[in-house]
Structures are given as C-alpha cells and as structure tokens.
Amino acid sequence: QSALTQPASVSGSPGQSITISCTGTSSDVGSYNLVSWYQQHPGKAPKLMIYEGSKRPSGVSNRFSGSKSGNTASLTISGLQAEDEADYYCCSYAGSSTYVVFGGGTKLTVL
Amino acid sequence: QITLKESGPTLVKPTQTLTLTCTFSGFSLSTSGVGVGWIRQPPGKALEWLALIYWNDDKRYSPSLKSRLTITKDTSKNQVVLTMTNMDPVDTATYYCALFMITFGGVIGTGAFDIWGQGTMVTVSS
Numbered sequence: 001q002s003a004l005t006q007p008a009s010v011s012g013s014p015g016q017s018i019t020i021s022c023t024g025t026s027s028d029v030g031s032y033n034l035v036s037w038y039q040q041h042p043g044k045a046p047k048l049m050i051y052e053g054s055k056r057p058s059g060v061s062n063r064f065s066g067s068k069s070g071n072t073a074s075l076t077i078s079g080l081q082a083e084d085e086a087d088y089y090c091c092s093y094a095g096s097s098t099y100v101v102f103g104g105g106t107k108l109t110v111l
Numbered sequence: 112q113i114t115l116k117e118s119g120p121t122l123v124k125p126t127q128t129l130t131l132t133c134t135f136s137g138f139s140l141s142t143s144g145v146g147v148g149w150i151r152q153p154p155g156k157a158l159e160w161l162a163l164i165y166w167n168d169d170k171r172y173s174p175s176l177k178s179r180l181t182i183t184k185d186t187s188k189n190q191v192v193l194t195m196t197n198m199d200p201v202d203t204a205t206y207y208c209a210l211f212m213i214t215f216g217g218v219i220g221t222g223a224f225d226i227w228g229q230g231t232m233v234t235v236s237s
Contacts, residue, residue: 100171
C-alpha cells in the first residue's frame with residue numbers, strides 16, 4: 001500500500017479538464033511544499049511534470065498545473081488531449097526519516 | 112544533454128544479491144545540490160523509492176528496505192551503484208535511476224526526480 005493515496009482512475013473527453021488528487025498526511029504533503037508529479041506512458045520511464053507543488057519544468061505544457069490544500073495535493077490537466085492518456089504519480093518529501101514517498105498512481109483515460 | 116542508463120543482471124535467484132549500476136552523463140555528482148536516486152516499479156504496480164545519494168555522500172534509504180540496500184557513487188566514473196541483498200520474487204521490477212537536485216549553495220534545484228533512465232527489468236526466479 002502506497003504512502004500517498006490517489007484515485008485508481010480518472011477519465012475525461014478531449015478539451016475537458018480533469019483533476020487528480022493525492023492525499024497524504026501532516027508528515028509529508030501537509031508539511032512540505034515538495035510535491036512532484038510524474039507522467040508515465042506504457043513501457044516508458046516517468047517524466048517530471050510538476051515540482052514544488054505547482055512549478056513546471058521547462059518544456060512542460062502550461063495545460064498542467066499543480067496545487068495543494070492541507071494534506072492533499074492536486075494535478076489539473078486542462079484542454080485534455082489524446083497524448084495525455086497515461087499513468088500519473090505524485091511524490092512528496094516526507095521528512096528526514098521516511099524521506100520520499102510515492103502515490104499509488106492514477107490511470108488517466110481520454111475518452 | 113543529461114542522460115542516465117541502468118545496467119545489471121536481468122535474472123537473479125532468490126537469496127542472491129542484486130548489483131545495479133547507473134551510468135550518467137551531462138552532470139557531475141561532485142556538484143553541490145546534485146543527487147542520484149533509485150526507484151523501482153513491479154509489473155503493473157506503482158513506483159517505489161529505494162535510495163538516494165548526494166554529492167556530499169549523504170545517503171538516504173527507504174525505511175522498509177534500508178537493511179537490504181547500499182548505495183555508493185564513483186564520481187570519476189560518473190556511476191552510482193545500488194546493491195540489494197537477499198532478493199525475493201517480490202523484488203521483481205523495473206529499476207530506474209534518476210537525477211535529483213536540491214537547492215543548495217546558490218544552485219536552484221527542483222527537489223524532484225528531474226531526469227530518469229530508461230529502466231532495467233530484473234526478474235527474481237529460481
């Protein structure tokens with residue numbers, strides 16, 4: 001069982017917006033602004049999409065945005081495109097002992 | 112251009128020790144703020160963080176696997192090595208290494224796994 005809780009699946013139609021939640025605790029998501037999000041297409045390595053909760057690396061579309069409220073972080077994808085269909089994982093710093101935790105992943109289906 | 116590539120055996124027997132090497136280019140593990148981490152993914156399952164080593168030789172391990180893991184670096188060879196003892200079939204997974212940079216000494220990092228290797232599949236079976 002993963003330390004961070006994500007919905008197993010979400011879906012949306014092209015052009016729509018979807019949001020994926022990532023629920024942790026006051027020991028990880030709630031205490032640090034160090035949540036990152038990764039996109040993984042089948043058979044491929046993960047790709048960093050969001051870091052420090054809401055920042056986008058160079059080259060990542062501005063259709064991807066991140067936010068946090070309390071112990072829950074969220075990834076929003078606007079203007080859904082077929083190429084966005086993938087698995088998405090959240091990750092958080094969890095203090096000096098546990099250090100890094102991942103979510104269980106969410107499969108995004110573009111209808 | 113930053114690249115990382117994992118190498119090691121594709122098949123190990125139960126109880127054996129796994130040794131994986133991450134060979135990278137485009138950055139130096141002697142630069143402040145730079146780290147390299149290992150993450151694995153069993154078939155059809157989620158990512159799991161394993162270990163991380165920093166430029167200053169600070170090492171971090173997953174608490175649940177700490178007793179079985181050792182991470183080391185060879186800065187001159189641009190390599191990071193992960194060893195995992197007492198392998199079990201449940202350790203069957205794709206193992207990834209990734210660049211991890213923190214903000215330190217004026218260098219701005221993401222605090223995330225910026226660039227990933229392609230991964231290497233390891234099967235544990237007798």
